[in-house]
Amino acid sequence: MIWLILLLSPIVFSIPTVLAWYLRKSNLSYSAVIGLFISLLASVQIYRMPEGFYTIEWLPSLGISFVFVVDYLSRLMGILTTFIAFLIGLYSLEYMKHDYRLGWYWFFFNTFTASMLLVVYSDNLFGLLIGWEGLGLASWALIGHWFRDDDELSYVGVIGRKVWKLKMFWSPSFAGWRAISTIRIGDMPMFFAIAVIFALAGNLNISAIHWHHIFAKLGLVGATALMLMLLMGPFTKSAQLPFSEWLMTAMTGPTTVSALLHSATMVAAGAYLFMRLSWYIEPWHVHELETAYAFILVLGLASSLYGAVVALGCRERKVLLASSTLSSLGIMFAITALSYWVGKIAIIVAFWYLIVHALAKATLFLVAGHLIHATHDRFLCGDIDLAKRLKLAFVATIVATLCLSGIPPFTAYWVKSEMDELIHHITHEFGLAPLVTFVIIALAYSAFLAKFLSLNFLKGRRVELHLHREILMPSAYILMCATLIPLAFVVASKYGKAGAETTSIAVGLLVSIAYVVALIKPTHESRLGAVLGDRLYLMALNDLIVPKVGWFLAKLSYYFDKAIDLFSHYVMPEMFEELSKAVRRIQTGILTDYLKVVIGFVFAMMLIAGWFEWRF
Structure with a gap:
């Protein structure tokens, strides 16, 4: 129950905020902050737990379970994360009061916190990856929160x-x-x-x-x-x-x-x-x-x-x-x-x-x-x-x-x-x-x-x-x-x-x-x-060099694809067509013509064998 409270309360308590914002009824931002506070209390309780590993079985046959660890690092990091998130949440009640995307903000803010807590306490790498990906998703949502790009201050x-x-x-x-x-x-x-x-x-x-x-x-x-x-x-x-x-x-x-x-x-x-x-x-x-x-x-x-x-x-x-x-x-x-x-x-x-x-x-x-x-x-x-x-x-x-x-x-x-x-x-x-x-x-x-x-x-x-x-x-x-x-x-x-x-x-x-x-x-x-x-112009790597290399590789791939297409749809069919015509010309139905082909083939093989014997 402690683990569930710790990880789910930020997300669950942000949902009323999301619904209120979506329905345009009222501002329920304080609900999301309450969820952060509950997580803080849960992290304090975890700090008091004995060191060890706590397992929730998921796919035991594959060695995949939710394994939570209480040790020197996770104890302190859990409290640090929830304490800072809670205080920033309080700050946000005033800072974000008139924002046009409050539901979006609070849902991903609390998801950010819950994902970090999963990274902090997970001993299993698969469970940790879930939190890891949650951090990436939430960072995209929050960094681009003011997606309209209409405010110079942003x-x-x-x-x-x-x-x-x-x-x-x-x-x-x-x-x-x-x-x-x-x-x-x-x-x-x-x-x-x-x-x-x-x-x-x-x-x-x-x-x-x-x-x-x-x-x-x-x-x-x-x-x-x-x-x-x-x-x-x-x-x-x-x-x-x-x-x-x-x-x-x-x-x-x-x-x-x-x-x-x-x-x-x-x-x-x-x-x-x-x-x-x-x-x-x-x-x-x-x-x-x-x-x-x-x-x-x-x-x-x-x-x-x-x-x-x-x-x-x-x-x-x-x-x-x-x-x-x-x-x-x-x-x-x-x-x-x-x-x-x-x-x-x-x-x-x-x-x-x-x-x-x-x-x-x-x-x-x-x-x-x-x-x-x-x-x-x-x-x-x-x-x-x-x-x-x-x-x-x-x-x-x-x-x-x-x-x-x-x-x-x-x-x-x-x-x-x-x-x-x-x-x-x-x-x-x-x-x-x-x-x-x-x-x-x-x-x-x-x-x-x-x-x-x-x-x-x-x-x-x-x-x-x-x-x-x-x-x-x-x-x-x-x-x-x-x-x-x-x-x-x-x-x-x-x-x-x-x-x-x-x-x-x-x-x-x-x-x-x-x-x-x-x-x-x-x-x-x-x-x-x-x-x-200007940060030593390191942004040139992102904004010029990598895109240029990317476009070059894309063009190279395009021309390579065109070459394959040309060879597959034009060169190869033409080659087979000409070969087919040559075979049809040989197929006259006259025995002497077939005999000439066989004699020519044998003669050619003898010439090749003689050249190899002389050369080697």
Whole structure:
């Protein structure tokens, strides 16, 4: 009953909202929020349950059942998901109050949450895939929620702007299509990898699969290929390079969707799944996975560095936060990949960073939504007058940016200090490159968070405010960011030793300096800044290169098809027609003519045999 309440209550309680919207009777949005609250209570109850596996038989003859797991990761992740979803739901009651698709919004918002919970608690890969696909469907529905493309505030980029052949603005309908099409690229290899695992193991329960045996049987090349195919789904869902562009254009959706997508669902699902797989695969005991985990480490650091430097140049509120999410996700992948060399501690550290990031990023997105409502502008803008009139938003932004940037002694500092210690352990394998990259990312991360604070509340351009006396919106993000304060004591108790190290203090001091400098001087007009703001033109891969290659292959296929058609319908019939005519000419009915043919054939064979004897 607990599992049913957890997974079904968000969807079931959204149905009255859908019906009321469809029948145009009244606004029953609170019903959907009640469903989210019930799921929160169920996740708290699950947290109190003993660790173990709970099975609902479905197709036992095929080894397919709904198997739910209660362990270190799922306990905390379940509460995190439902807590954030519930607060964003409260926020949405005011933010989406006058929307023209409330039934659509709430149904898919709650489906989004339920799908993520299925991913969080599923031990069986088949059950997990159901939630995985639900996330993809809901993301398409919510990112393209404002499908009419009739509101400038719902776009990403400057409408009408072009760079060479690149269109530098994206509508909600296009962004929704881009999200689901990009994700599908990674889902297909993932499905095939799961099929291979089932064929080799005869089981789909993550905790019960003999991973060591499978990888040993496949060898280095096979194990690397299988692991990377399995992780293509997480790579695309978590927007790792080169699949990052969908995450930026996904900002066309309502800000509440962005907050949920970037904190506790969707993009977090990819990183969380990699953590869960590594938890049970135990790569530190599987020598065949060294190449795969080294690749993930490099990919994660590269994605994180890209997201961090791009955020430095971003001028749109939500796109800047999206770039920062990409940077954080890259760090989660990279630190989890360290588990091959340092053990399970790397997974735990990456997971705690996921928690800190989720709460802080959800806060910042909700603040951004409030600012967009108040300023009617999606670009960074606002001065000290705005800070005075939106005091709660100002305070929440200060707390969230300090707690996420890695400034001592705030929340993320302790987690990042432990990350620094773990990266030190692999210097004999990779040299200083990972450590230097991590420090550069930390400095850039602190700088763009300070930029977000400064250009929205201190040194941005003055704008006219449209305040509506919201109550639920500021209450939601204040409560969200308030959890970061006690969380700082929790992580400090875990990683206080690492935070007291001289190197950690030195990096924390550098991060603090970067934060203050960016706070004082948040912008720097240069060609480089403009290029970073245009995300290094990586969208050319999606908008120019891939379509060009696709059209070339389509044309090649078209001409190949025409060639087959020509050969099959014209060349071959003509050949047979001519052959038939030649045969008919021979068939005269005169014996001497047949004798001439036989003698000619024999003579030809003798000539061929003689040539072979002379040649060889």
